[in-house]
Structures are given as C-alpha cells and as structure tokens.
Amino acid sequence: MEQKEYVLMNKYEIGRMLGQGTFAKVHYARNLQTGATVAIKIIDKERVLRASGMMEQIKREISVMKMIRHPNVVELYEVLATKTKIYFVMEYVKGGELFDKVAKGKLNEDDARKYFRQLISAVDYCHSRGVSHRDLKPENLLLDEDGNLKVSDFGLSALAESKRQDGLLHTTCGTPAYVAPEVIMKKGYDGSKADIWSCGVILYVLLAGYLPFHDSNIMELYRKIAKGEFKKFPSWVTSEVRKLLSKILDPNPNTRIPIAKIMKNSWFRKGFHHSKQLAPPETEENEEPRQAEEVPSKLCNLNAFDIISYSSGFDLSGLFEEKEKKKDVRFTANTPASTIISKLEDVAKRLKLKLKKKDGGLLKLEGGKEGRKGVLGIEAEIFEITPCFHLVEMKKSSGDTMEYHRVVKKEIRPSLKDIVWTWQGEQQQLQQPQEKPQEEEMKPPASSMLPEIPPRSLTEGEQSVV
Structure with a gap:
C-alpha cells in the first residue's frame, strides 16, 4: 500500500515513490520553503548496519557526491538523518533512465x-x-x-x-x-x-x-x-x-x-x-605574463574591530561552509608592503600568471590557460596593521576550486615562506588539544581570540576598544 504524504523535518513534503532497491526507496518531494521539486533517497539504517560494508559505502557515496558539481551529474543538495533513516536530498531528474x-x-x-x-x-x-x-x-x-x-x-x-x-x-x-x-x-x-x-x-x-x-x-x-x-x-x-x-x-x-x-x-x-x-586552448610556452601597469595606491588599514573579526575565534564561516571548500586563505607578514608585492610578482612570473594591481592593495593573478571551469583567477589583498606588519587575504575569484587549492598549497605557499609570519589558523590547530570537555567546546581559548601577530603597542583608541 502506498505511503501517504508526510513532511520531513518541517522542510520537505514527501510524495509518491519513484523507485525502490534493497536498502533504499526514492521518493518525489517538494521543498516547502522554496517550492522546488527534489528526489529524496530514504535509506533504512537498520538494514544498512546489518549488511557488511554498506555503511562505508554510503559514507563514500556522500563524500563523492559532495565533491562533484557538474551539469551532467545528479546533484546532492543535503543529507539528513533520524534515528532510523538517512535521507539523501537530490536533484529531481524527471526524464527517467x-x-x-x-x-x-x-x-x-x-x-x-x-x-x-x-x-x-x-x-x-x-x-x-x-x-x-x-x-x-x-x-x-x-x-x-x-x-x-x-x-x-x-x-x-x-x-x-x-x-x-x-x-x-x-x-x-x-x-x-x-x-x-x-x-x-x-x-x-x-x-x-x-x-x-x-x-x-x-x-x-x-x-x-x-x-x-x-x-x-x-x-x-x-x-x-x-x-x-x-x-x-x-x-x-x-x-x-x-x-x-x-x-x-x-x-x-x-x-x-x-x-x-x-x-x-x-x-x-x-x-x-x-x-x-572540450579542449581548452593552449597558450604559447614562451608567452611572458603581462607586467603590472601601476603600483597600488594606499593600503587599507585594519583597526581593532577588523583584527578581531579576522581572528579564528570569531570566524563563523565554518557554520555555513565546509573547511575543504573554503576559497580564502590569510597570512601575516612582518615585512613592508613593497616586499610582499615583489614576492607575489616573482610567484606570478614563475607560474606564468598575469598580474594586475588595483587600488587599495588589491592584486589580481590570472592564468593563461582555460581549465574546466574557466581561467583560474586569484585575488590577493594586502591590509596594513602597522607599516611593517601586514595581513594578506588570498581567495579564488574565478576558475576551478580544486586547481586553486592545488596552486596555493603546492606553488604559492612554499614560494612565500621567506616573508610569511604565520598562516591563519595554524597555531590554533597546533595548540588545540585532541579532546575537550563538552562545556569548553562553546568557549574558544583566550589565545584564539586574536590572530597570530607579533606583540606591538596598540594605540590608545585601540586599547579602549579591546
């Protein structure tokens, strides 16, 4: 007998069954908040736990589908769970097999x-x-x-x-x-x-x-x-x-x-x-990256509020974005801005990236070859904390996220080791104990309330704010 419609977690109205397998049923559903139609794969936890290797298979399927975002691959929107069921909320493909x-x-x-x-x-x-x-x-x-x-x-x-x-x-x-x-x-x-x-x-x-x-x-x-x-x-x-x-x-x-x-x-x-x-156009191997036309004007200054907002203790992005998908990285450098710019120019030249300098300490690096999601673009913005101490924020502006992470990890980070004071978050990860009492999880340690910067004297205004 066909199950009647019901609402899942006050969000999805579950409708007719579209298909059935050994461990799961797929139902048509509607998002009550947006009105969009979806397909929900409902997996019976008890059956899965009884079958050898099935739980690992489901975990692997979730990991894979979160990685794949392509117009010719069924998209996984989210995964929900109750005590007895696991729900895959997926793109509804109505044309059949x-x-x-x-x-x-x-x-x-x-x-x-x-x-x-x-x-x-x-x-x-x-x-x-x-x-x-x-x-x-x-x-x-x-x-x-x-x-x-x-x-x-x-x-x-x-x-x-x-x-x-x-x-x-x-x-x-x-x-x-x-x-x-x-x-x-x-x-x-x-x-x-x-x-x-x-x-x-x-x-x-x-x-x-x-x-x-x-x-x-x-x-x-x-x-x-x-x-x-x-x-x-x-x-x-x-x-x-x-x-x-x-x-x-x-x-x-x-x-x-x-x-x-x-x-x-x-x-x-x-x-x-x-x-x-289908086939990204090749660029000439000997093509030199275009040099920047102008030096960036006055850098943006960070006040105490800015410094606190950049600290890991107040970074709320983890609530909305998985760590591996974050497209921005930050580091501090105890060198003048001209040294940072010069180093980034060297990196761009070695990687055959075009470098453009914009106002306010913003530099744009752009690849010469078109990848699977277009040309890779990286923005680096320099913020002044003191004349000889800066925070640099790098983020992907275009192109493929996996390529961006690979370039940052294997090419840019090693090239900047001479000027980087620390990459944001590394000290906290090293200092953080493996297990913390439950009541401490909601309260960040005092050391993580500010970014890893060398000690300096704050101005009178900054002292009163902090």
Whole structure:
C-alpha cells in the first residue's frame, strides 16, 4: 500500500515513490520553503548496519557526491538523518533512465553522440576529482526534462585514496556486461581506464540497440570480455565511430584510448561548435605574463574591530561552509608592503600568471590557460596593521576550486615562506588539544581570540576598544 504524504523535518513534503532497491526507496518531494521539486533517497539504517560494508559505502557515496558539481551529474543538495533513516536530498531528474529510451530501440547517431559527449564530459570531471564511478550503465544515466544526461548512483565509486600501494584498485564490482577486462581478472586496475571501457559499451548499446558482449554463461561472457571479442558492428554504424569504439573497447588498459584523445576524435567533435568546452586552448610556452601597469595606491588599514573579526575565534564561516571548500586563505607578514608585492610578482612570473594591481592593495593573478571551469583567477589583498606588519587575504575569484587549492598549497605557499609570519589558523590547530570537555567546546581559548601577530603597542583608541 502506498505511503501517504508526510513532511520531513518541517522542510520537505514527501510524495509518491519513484523507485525502490534493497536498502533504499526514492521518493518525489517538494521543498516547502522554496517550492522546488527534489528526489529524496530514504535509506533504512537498520538494514544498512546489518549488511557488511554498506555503511562505508554510503559514507563514500556522500563524500563523492559532495565533491562533484557538474551539469551532467545528479546533484546532492543535503543529507539528513533520524534515528532510523538517512535521507539523501537530490536533484529531481524527471526524464527517467536512458535505459528506458534504449529499450525501445537503437538511437540515431546524432542522439547517441550527444549523450556520449555528455557522459564523457561528466566522467572526465569525476576523474579530475580523483573519483572513479565503477558502475556506468544506461540504468545509472538519467535524462532531465530537456533531454540532458545526468550520471547517478555513486554507491560503487572509488576515491583516489582507495588505491593500494601499487596505485591500483582491487575491488571487483560493477555490472558484468559493462565491466572492463582488467576488473574481472582481479589483478588490480586503474578505475579511470575501467570507466572508459564502460563508456564504450554504453556507446555501442546506444548505436546498436544491444550489448557488444553477451552470453547466458557468465564464464563465457567473461572470456569474451577478457579478449575483447564483441559482436560485429551492425551495418548502420559508420566506419568513423567503429574505429573509435575499437580503440575504447581495447582489452589492454595500457593501450586503451584515454579521454583526452576521445575528446579530440573527429566523430566525437562532429557538429560541436563550442570547442573551448572540450579542449581548452593552449597558450604559447614562451608567452611572458603581462607586467603590472601601476603600483597600488594606499593600503587599507585594519583597526581593532577588523583584527578581531579576522581572528579564528570569531570566524563563523565554518557554520555555513565546509573547511575543504573554503576559497580564502590569510597570512601575516612582518615585512613592508613593497616586499610582499615583489614576492607575489616573482610567484606570478614563475607560474606564468598575469598580474594586475588595483587600488587599495588589491592584486589580481590570472592564468593563461582555460581549465574546466574557466581561467583560474586569484585575488590577493594586502591590509596594513602597522607599516611593517601586514595581513594578506588570498581567495579564488574565478576558475576551478580544486586547481586553486592545488596552486596555493603546492606553488604559492612554499614560494612565500621567506616573508610569511604565520598562516591563519595554524597555531590554533597546533595548540588545540585532541579532546575537550563538552562545556569548553562553546568557549574558544583566550589565545584564539586574536590572530597570530607579533606583540606591538596598540594605540590608545585601540586599547579602549579591546
């Protein structure tokens, strides 16, 4: 009997059931605050706890879906929980599964190319985040109301840290007809290369209307997959896409075509005019970054209120933003502003970033190559505390967040070590005990009430304020 509608946590009105699995049900729902429609995956905690490894799988799925933000991937909005249930609040994709479309028969070449393009774009993005899906198949590819593909079900996905010391994955998983040869051979495999194989099987199914590898005997099916013995191409499949599929369904993962080359393939790109989205334009290697035209004018001064607001004890961003997603970092430097600027100029030149100086101590660094989310842009703003002591705030202004964090961590921070007094938050993390009594958690220690700055004499006005 269908469950009646009910309201979850005074926020979501739960409606009809859209689908059901062993451990979860998916329901249509409506956000009472915004009126937006969502899909809510309701997981039974008791069943999950009884099944070996399921809780770890759910945690991994949450971690992965929080990392992935792509127009061709189903978005996870939030996760809620009660004593008995876990709720995944997700994007509602109303067009159904791609499988339902294929079940009615093969697709024409243009439609197949469109879906394959969107699939490759989503998978490439996942791989750039260190995520392998490991269960790509038409049943896990949804279509929105505009006919755009959305990758779903990351329950079997693997993160980069899942690899063993040999740099490979060793868990055999996936759907037999779509799984790569190296996965079933149980010798360790590269999750990204295995995903490419699955994409090839999907493309074959879209074009032919049936599976390239099929046998009622599972061992015979595995033998065919291991040797790459797929069915002959139907007559309507053009020679151009046959060549591409033969390179994707290569049983040797070391010679299998990578995604970068798939994206450059003439069949893949046919009729696609927005080439920048698929292959970022290359810039000349010897191109020098443009030098700044002018020196920034007078810097912004920080008063006592500003200093307190920048301190970790009053930093409330953690309530609204996860630490790993924060796009700003701060450091203090006991050097003149000219030294900081000179150092940032050196960093920009070495990294081939364009540097522009604006008024008020604001510097803008911009990359020369377009990444997955556009050109990387970083802003660095210098605030004067005393003439020889400054606070510098750096944040991403454009581009890819993962690339920004990588550049800051591996390139900018090491380059600035000669001038940095301390990076904000590091002293507190070192001083903070591992466990604190519950009553102390709401009260920050006195040392964290101010940023890590060298002692100095405050002005009379500042003393009265503090």
